Amino acid sequence: MAAANRDELNRFLASVERQALRIAEINLGNRDDALDAVQDAMLKLATRYAKRPGSEWKPLFYRILNNRITDTHRQRTRSRKVFQPPRSSFDEDWQPEAQAPASVQPQGQLERRAAMERLDSALAELPMRQRQVFLLRIWEGLDVAQTARAVGCGSGSVKTHLSRAMAALRGKLQENWP
């Protein structure tokens, strides 16, 4: 792999890694599993598609990541694990990050954290497909066609899933949204 291509791929992966981790975390409800999924997606993209044009990397990467997330859900179902809603609402031992006690956190940081927890909780209650479509369309900025290919459904379904996700989030968040 040429050095220039390696640098370009490095820049691409660095540009998506944080959002990819959060998307995987919201979908899987666990940061360790999310990190594993992102690592696998990076590895597959790098080994299989590094020579593709850089403009194709983003939808390809999220296609791979979404497949990995779906596989993890299937494995969990197969191993008869009790379904766990994502993150804080059920995984009490898991801590998103080392954080200062509430008493010493600035007010703005506390409010941001509270908003994140409310949003994560609301997203966790959505059906997986709606959650994936919402995150890819609204947060990652993929267009309808790219989102459809990334999650494996039709363009019409993307619009339906997004509309339902927005309605559900509006309903869940409007009462206590800042």
Add this chain to the structure above:
Amino acid sequence: MNDDRLVGDLRQVLDDSAAELDELTLAGLKAARLRALDATHARPGYGRWPWLAGALASVIAVALVLTEPEAGRDAEPATMAAVAEPALPVDDLELMSELDFVIWLAETETTL
């Protein structure tokens, strides 16, 4: 709350959550990224030895012809893909499942 404001708010919250990841997680992401880049560099790939890939394909084709049961000769001839697919490792099957996506992307690129 209208949709535009809701979308703006939700994007901001998600952006904040990504920006505030802890150092340990960021180190894990960086390690994963470097591992992926190294794997790309280290991967031998079939392109380095095209003659080997060709030779292997020929040997497999000959072996399939020689080992095919006599009774099966009259039957519908199987394509190489149909014969070889079950023997592919799981990773290659996943790759096959993504091929339509790659083709679609390439077609999209050319029509833009």
